[in-house]
Amino acid sequence: MQCAIRKIAAIIVLILVPSLLLTAQTPEFKDKAFTVKLTAPLSTKTSRKGEEVTAQVDSPADYKGWFMVGQIDNAVQPRHD
Numbered sequence: 210m211q212c213a214i215r216k217i218a219a220i221i222v223l224i225l226v227p228s229l230l231l232t233a234q235t236p237e238f239k240d241k242a243f244t245v246k247l248t249a250p251l252s253t254k255t256s257r258k259g260e261e262v263t264a265q266v267d268s269p270a271d272y273k274g275w276f277m278v279g280q281i282d283n284a285v286q287p288r289h290d
Contacts, residue, residue, distance in 0.1 A: 244268040245277055256284045 245264035258281055266275045 241269065243272070243277070248276075251281075253285060253287050256281050258282065258284050260284075 244267040246267055248263045248265060251262065260281045262279045262281060264277045264279075266272045266277060
């Protein structure tokens with residue numbers, strides 16, 4: 210019985226500790242303006258909804274060199290007239 214409790218406690222620790230560390234290291238970005246450079250070009254011809262987009266922060270200086278990752282929410286293909 211004690212062995213099972215220890216295993217459960219270890220699993221809980223393995224799940225909670227990384228999330229607590231992540232929360233502790235995540236800065237507050239609300240209401241901050243960022244200037245970023247895309248790490249790869251975007252195109253309406255090749256981009257698809259759901260694809261990942263990565264950009265490197267240029268400013269503010271506190272975050273220069275950091276990376277932001279997002280995804281394409283909508284991509285409208287060009288019309289071929």
